[in-house]
Amino acid sequence: MRERLRAALETPRFQHLIIAVIVINSVTLGLETSATAVARYGTALTVVDHLALAVFVVELCAKVYAYGWRFFRNPWNLFDTAIVTVSLLPTAGGLSVLRTLRILRTLRLISVVPSLxxxxxxxxxxxxxxxxxxxxxxxxxxxxxxxxxxxxxxxxxxxxxxxxxxxxxxxxxxxxxxxxxxxxxxxxxxxxxxxxxxxxxxxxxxxxxxxxxxxxxxxxxxxxxxxxxxxxxxxxxxLLAELAELRAEVRELRDRVPAAQNGPAARNGPATQNGPAARRAAGR
CATH class of the missing domain: 1.10.287.70 (Helix Hairpins)
Known part of the structure; x- marks a missing residue:
């Protein structure tokens, strides 16, 4: 199960999905700075923001399950964890300033895009x-x-x-x-x-x-x-692995050739030499 999940997490399609979610979430966070956009689409922006955060949390949980302790050995995984953790902190009361730190999710593009x-x-x-x-x-x-x-x-x-x-x-x-x-x-x-x-x-x-x-x-x-x-x-x-496989196949073919030579046709060979035709030839 972990191997399948790890393979799914490493596929380009999944990486593109995460990139798309980060970009969409960045756009919604930018739109929240506009009073007009908040007045018209405030509920939709909040829903998109919460959905994006849920996707990030599920992604991190899946990686922790798939990679185990190796997850914490990768600095980029720790970077993603810190950003998502900041987004999960309460934003009410005196900690309302932390709400602005949600834009840090955009920095996750650094860990997702290989060139960055x-x-x-x-x-x-x-x-x-x-x-x-x-x-x-x-x-x-x-x-x-x-x-x-x-x-x-x-x-x-x-x-x-x-x-x-x-x-x-x-x-x-x-x-x-x-x-x-x-x-x-x-x-x-x-x-x-x-x-x-x-x-x-x-x-x-x-x-x-x-x-x-x-x-x-x-x-x-x-x-x-x-x-x-x-x-x-x-x-x-x-290349070495493929070469080893080719050598194993060649060795297996070599082992099959003597077995084929010692098969029924090879065993019938001496009998044909002692048959009637052979005795007539000997009589001549």
Whole structure:
């Protein structure tokens, strides 16, 4: 029974069904943000939401029964369980804010769609490599913020009045948001301030941030290479199994050939040699 249920859960048709339920539930949760939609279809939206939650609960129970303790060894299963558990929490009284967390069910697409799983896995694998880049970026931001505060706190106090303000301003500039406006305001009294800001933008935007992209791309390539190796190993295992079956069939055929040679036809062979025709030939 468990084997059949496990096979049914792993079929593409079942996965497509779960994806459809997640998408429909996400749409209904989005419609609940519209007062007009709630006024017209509030009951229907609630019914669809409860049905989707029931499907998710049944799916998790079926997986727990089919996989047993192996269910809890898969991080994606734990991720799905956490999201569904949040949806089951009471939303009355002081916990009414948890009602908004139902939209987290949309994140289940990450665990259901293989391509999204690969992307998230690659991002998580890239976290150790990103740590050094984050430290480098933090160091650059801190040094630049101290310099900006000392140089321009009187010229532009709303941008560089103190260290926290300078940190936020430089982070904003690093994202490319209104950096030219900030620079031009400072340059009205410090014409050579563009040197500081251009160097900062070159280092942070075009160097450090691109390092993040390089680390993520490298992690995704490694993840793709590992998947290729696993696919090759699985294909090799299948080929070896088929080869073993072919060898067994050939061995069985070889065993049948001597048995056929020792059958009735082989046993009648000597009798025909001692028959009348043989004796006449011997008389001649």
């Amino acid at each position: 799983r690969r992307v998230v896995t690659a991002l998580l694998a890239a976290v150790p490599g990103m740590t050094s880049i984050v430290l480098l970026l933090s160091l650059v931001l801190y040094v630049a913020a101290v310099m900006g505060t000392k140089l321009y706190h009187e010229t532009a106090p709303k941008y560089f009045g103190d260290l926290p303000t300078s940190l936020f301003t430089l982070f904003q500039m690093m994202t490319g948001d209104a950096w030219s406006d900030i620079t031009r305001e400072v340059m009205t009294r410090h014409p050579w301030a563009w040197v500081f800001f251009v160097l900062f933008m070159l280092v942070c935007t075009f160097v450090v941030l691109n390092l993040f992209i390089a680390v993520v791309v490298s992690a995704m390539e490694e993840e793709h290479a590992e998947e290729s190796v696993h696919a090759t190993e699985e294909l090799g295992a299948v």
